[in-house]
Amino acid sequence: MRKSSCIAAALAALTCLPALAQKQLTVVNFGGANANAQKKAFYEPYEKTGTKVVAVEYNGEQAKIKVMVDSKNVTWDAVEVESPDVARGCDEGLFEKLDWSRIGNKADFVPAAVTDCGIGIFVWSTVMAWDGDKLKAGPKTWADFWDTKKFPGKRGLRKGARYNLEFALMADGVKPADVYKVLATKEGADRAFRKLGELKSNIQWWEAGAQPPQFLVAGDVVMTTVFNGRIDAANREGKHLQIGWVGGIYDLDYWVIPKGDPNKDAALKFIAFASTADAQAEYAKNIAYGPTNKHALAKLDAKTLANLPTSPANSKDALQFNLKFWADQGEDLEKRFASWATS
Amino acid sequence: MTATLAAPVPPAADSAALRRSLARASRRRKWRAFALTLPLLVFLLLTFLVPIAALLERAVENPEVARALPRTVLVLRDWKRADVPRPEAFAAIVADLGALSDSADAGALARRLNSEKPGARSLIMGTYRALPLEGTSAATPAGAIRDKLLAVDPRWGETAYWEAIAKNGSRWTPDYLLTAVDLRRDAHGAIERVDPDQRVFGGILLRTFGISALVTLWCLALGYPLAYWLSTLSPRRANVLMIVVLVPFWTSILVRVAAWIVLLQSEGLVNHALQGLHLTSRPLELLFNRTGVVVAMTHILLPFMILPLYSVMAGVPTSYVRAAVSLGSTPLAAFVRVYVPQTYAGIGAGALLVFILSIGYYVTPALLGGPTDQMLSYYIAQYTNVDVNWGMACALGALLLAATLVLYAVYRRVTKSELSLG
16 A cells, blocks of 8 residues: 555656656856846846756856757746857757747837847947046047057956957047958958057957956056946946946847757747847846847936947947958957967 | 705706696796786776777778778879879879768768868769769760869869879878977878978977976975975974865865966966065066966875985985084085985986876866967877877877876986885
């Protein structure tokens, strides 16, 4: 009698387990201020629908996704990835193709947010920033950023070729619209590296998004490139950091679903929720990244809008990150950068 | 044994039987010994030799082009590489790309060719998406297919992309290994150095050895006196002090690295102390540069120097130095000429151990160093995690393995002894 009840209990547990598993969703993000905003805008409201959201942080390592997909053991459901990885991973079969009919109307989103495998979560920008308490009149252009006579001191730059080569060309007088045309030529790349070389002894490299505001506050650098949302996050804590929007490079982060995810259906549901105008507006209120759902803008006040990279005033002299260019030339330029940085 | 030796010489038949049974007994003993070590051997095979073999295989494996473009590779076999290939090659690549069942195969092909010739990614993927070419069939002449393909993307008229395909037609390639030592094959397969602005790994390998040598020297300089002092104490006191050496050894590397960040930062303890003593007026830059890396690595690796030194020193009889002094040598000369040579085995073992562990270091330079302080492992991690170029990561791993083996061979040659850890 006792034995049979044991077996019954065990069977019940077994049948229950998959049901429990379905009620849980693993969402992967880049951590930091961005993760906190996602928690408030996406995870907590979504949990009210009865699905527990388990947030995992990573640093964009696509190898982790590749291993999961190759070994057919996918445990991540919705993953935030950077734009170069969306196209690459989609080509190489790492991600599921999205069923757009279940997410919403493609026309509701900014054009760059709509791709086969990924949907844009937010628009962010890499911009120049300085501490308003220490530097009253900040740099106005990238040429100013490069001018170590007018603004003595170290500059923070993200370690790598991406963005820095574009900034260097703009500092050298190339118009934003021509940057990628020039960079595509051998002479253009030489020119960018030469210009970067002028600043070399004054560069403090950063790798994690949280570093540049710390550098500014600690006085390690006089100005730095930075993801605009991190400046916003620091200012919410009472700092007075300033952003120069001219010549910023904006780009999107995307949601993707790793291929073969057994929880694909639930992941798609979550992504559809996070892409609604309400969730997108809530996210923008928590961190100054632009919504990809156009209808979210109407739900935001003027003060919030003024801080977003997508606002007309901020985006008019900005440059859109050229995905195709970096997908083709990235490997070569990054290797050249490594060689340049080592010597 | 002694009984057989002592006995008078037995008749031939007896001795043959004896030899046989002896051989049988020793064979049985060998088998038993082998059976006892079998679990260990299997364990080593699975956890050590198989992964290393897989790593070496991946460093030379090149399946993407051969698998995805078999017809094209065949057509390109007799191509002279001077001009654009004949139309059949265009027809073949259209047929090959059209036959790929999964876009993932095209993606893998695009990735492989792009690392050979930047731009190949968009060329391959763009062409793959444009297939099937409108108005063509299996019967369309090759010339017409060529024209259609050139209309899809004029870059098919450039020889560089065809060279990349022809060069990678084989299932095996030396390219990753060559890149790891800053060499490359040109279009005709001759080996040459890469352009100066693409040379990376030679410098990084030298830097890796440089940092490791510096750390080894510091460990020896700090560890030798300490090990000597420990060896002169009574065993009880030596044991107590040995725990002081071992406690940091048992602490997680991350904890120790974080502790160094706290100590060395510009507002940290060390800088405050130096400024408080008026030794410096401004904070010294101790972090995110070579100083930070060498200080922390020396601290982490010190026990690996002290332990072999101590175990050798504990066995050195004190009477030799006393004898030298009593025969008129100064204490210093006696120490240098009589004592130190007796500890060479410990110095060799400690230095080799510290050096070999150093060249594989990753976490400490990544957290405490700047971009010019990263060692080879950093680039292996980069290729593994971020670029997902596992062929390149394995080639760099193979380079590191080869460097370690060469070092060990040199060590054996110089000291004419096995590595002894006491």
